[in-house]
Amino acid sequence: MLKGAEGRAALKDMRRGIEREALRIDASGHLAMDGHPKTLGSALTHSRITTDYSEALLEFITPVTHSIDELLTGLTETHAFTLNQLKGQQLWPVSMPCYVGDEKDIPIAQYGSSNSGRMKTLYRKGLTYRYGALMQIISGVHFNFSVSDELWDLLYAQSDKSVSRCDFISERYFGLIRNYRRLVWVLPYLFGASPALCHSFIKEQQTELDFEKMGRGTLYLPWATSLRMSDLGYTNKEQERLSISYNSLADYLKGIRAAIKMPSDNFANIGVKVDGEYRQLNANVLQIENEFYAPIRAKRVTRSGEKPSEALARAGVEYIEVRALDVNPFSAIGIEASQVRFLDLFLLHCLLSPSATTDSTGEQEIAANLKAVVLEGRKPGLMLSQNGEPVAREQWMLALFAELQQLATLLDGKDDDQYQLALAKWHQAVIDPNETLSGQVMKTLADKGLDHGAWVMALAKEYQQQLLNYPLSAAAQASFEAEAQASIESQLQMEAADRLNFDDFLVQYFADEPAKEAVSQ
Numbered sequence: 001m002l003k004g005a006e007g008r009a010a011l012k013d014m015r016r017g018i019e020r021e022a023l024r025i026d027a028s029g030h031l032a033m034d035g036h037p038k039t040l041g042s043a044l045t046h047s048r049i050t051t052d053y054s055e056a057l058l059e060f061i062t063p064v065t066h067s068i069d070e071l072l073t074g075l076t077e078t079h080a081f082t083l084n085q086l087k088g089q090q091l092w093p094v095s096m097p098c099y100v101g102d103e104k105d106i107p108i109a110q111y112g113s114s115n116s117g118r119m120k121t122l123y124r125k126g127l128t129y130r131y132g133a134l135m136q137i138i139s140g141v142h143f144n145f146s147v148s149d150e151l152w153d154l155l156y157a158q159s160d161k162s163v164s165r166c167d168f169i170s171e172r173y174f175g176l177i178r179n180y181r182r183l184v185w186v187l188p189y190l191f192g193a194s195p196a197l198c199h200s201f202i203k204e205q206q207t208e209l210d211f212e213k214m215g216r217g218t219l220y221l222p223w224a225t226s227l228r229m230s231d232l233g234y235t236n237k238e239q240e241r242l243s244i245s246y247n248s249l250a251d252y253l254k255g256i257r258a259a260i261k262m263p264s265d266n267f268a269n270i271g272v273k274v275d276g277e278y279r280q281l282n283a284n285v286l287q288i289e290n291e292f293y294a295p296i297r298a299k300r301v302t303r304s305g306e307k308p309s310e311a312l313a314r315a316g317v318e319y320i321e322v323r324a325l326d327v328n329p330f331s332a333i334g335i336e337a338s339q340v341r342f343l344d345l346f347l348l349h350c351l352l353s354p355s356a357t358t359d360s361t362g363e364q365e366i367a368a369n370l371k372a373v374v375l376e377g378r379k380p381g382l383m384l385s386q387n388g389e390p391v392a393r394e395q396w397m398l399a400l401f402a403e404l405q406q407l408a409t410l411l412d413g414k415d416d417d418q419y420q421l422a423l424a425k426w427h428q429a430v431i432d433p434n435e436t437l438s439g440q441v442m443k444t445l446a447d448k449g450l451d452h453g454a455w456v457m458a459l460a461k462e463y464q465q466q467l468l469n470y471p472l473s474a475a476a477q478a479s480f481e482a483e484a485q486a487s488i489e490s491q492l493q494m495e496a497a498d499r500l501n502f503d504d505f506l507v508q509y510f511a512d513e514p515a516k517e518a519v520s521q
């Protein structure tokens, strides 16, 4: 049905958005200790330049677009504008942080005196008490994705229409999510780029991982792909007991709603308000839904004051957020076009393939496969488990790539080869693990005989030059300057408009909305 011109056009018209995080560092490679530069505008209200956990952890957000070129050009322009404002500071171009002095010195992001701004900073203070600042300055790239309305029309027309179009879309996005979770290990295998880290990252952490040492201060695991996605990285054990279901939007919302109300003894021991001072938003397993660190999220753009789950309950799933990407060290903007095209194919495959619901056995298999690939994904002959049966990593990937090849050929049609070229590039990594990003990182460190930190510093400098030389148009420059100014005005207006005191604001935010079932539009 999708092979005809109409189906092909409907498939091709995907929409994408990228969020890229990067630490600001000084010329010696140490974490920048100054505040978010005023010339970048307000981190609270700017639509494209904000901060994540730390005042030094920049986050660049692209507007949603159908065009891959526009997506990556927009991301590049944001990087170039920002580098021009950083007065010699650079961006740390890998996921795992380095050269952090005392963890207590890591500045959490500040968003001003408005209630929303204070809530964002308090949330981050809670994350600090719960997980430590070092984990929270790990950087990632998030890939946001949706398919066209035309594709939904075609798929819905083919369905039995037993549910509304809106509910049909939500359930199909959850089918995508379930297939993605069964295959999520493919992403750290291909794109994981944190097989090594600076010993300073481990210093206080207990780890049973038997790291090997390289140079003066580099620790690595010989076959690792993404330590960022390991227990040492941007994950947390406390959330494993949540067992949030992806079998339907309704089940998912039930799980999320329960989690933000589930008390945690560990986090209660921190205290919520001690001697009149807040330490965290509350003592639940999740302070807010953002704290659920899953490798993929169902999303809908929220209205002002709306929680992510309320937006989903109001009008169903609008897009999905892939959160399993390390920063690509071989790109000045943290991601390259061939990765975007692979992700298009991968996510379309997850959407269009049959998708069984998952039970606890399936969840265990998903977790075991991911852990194996994160810690030793490049190991020759690595065996994984598919529907309870042992399968070699290479064999599973070859079967997957054969299916993606059909999609690539269909999307390219007669007049293009971009998807087939992208797939062919990453197919090399299926055959030879050295062609994966983590394989290339290890090869680079070995060839250059460099410490991880020294290599990353050299990259940071190279990308600084590249981005400072980027020919930012006068119009783009003016647009960034105007938005920076407007965002500062907007923050001041928010601060002036607050009527509630902070305590009452938090009470209102967490007030029990009548449970809204997932509704048809």
Ligand SMILES: Nc1ncnc2c1ncn2[C@@H]1O[C@H](COP(=O)(O)OP(=O)(O)OP(=O)(O)O)[C@@H](O)[C@H]1O
Binding pocket: 015, 016, 017, 018, 019, 061, 062, 063, 064, 065, 144, 145, 146, 290, 301, 318, 319, 320
């Ligand atoms: N329909 C859509 N399809 C694909 N991408 C979308 C769609 N709508 C929004 N996006 C993208 O999703 C991203 C949203 O990022 P943003 O940081 O603004 O929101 P968020 O992720 O919900 O916020 P936070 O990071 O604080 O949780 C943007 O890159 C945007 O372009």
Ligand SMILES: N[C@@H](CCC(=O)O)C(=O)O
Binding pocket: 021, 052, 136, 137, 138, 139, 140, 141, 234, 290, 323
């Ligand atoms: N820094 C986290 C993401 C932070 C967040 O939850 O947005 C990462 O490495 O993906």
Ligand SMILES: N[C@@H](CS)C(=O)O
Binding pocket: 052, 053, 124, 127, 136, 290, 291
């Ligand atoms: N973005 C991360 C760190 S602030 C979170 O929402 O938890």
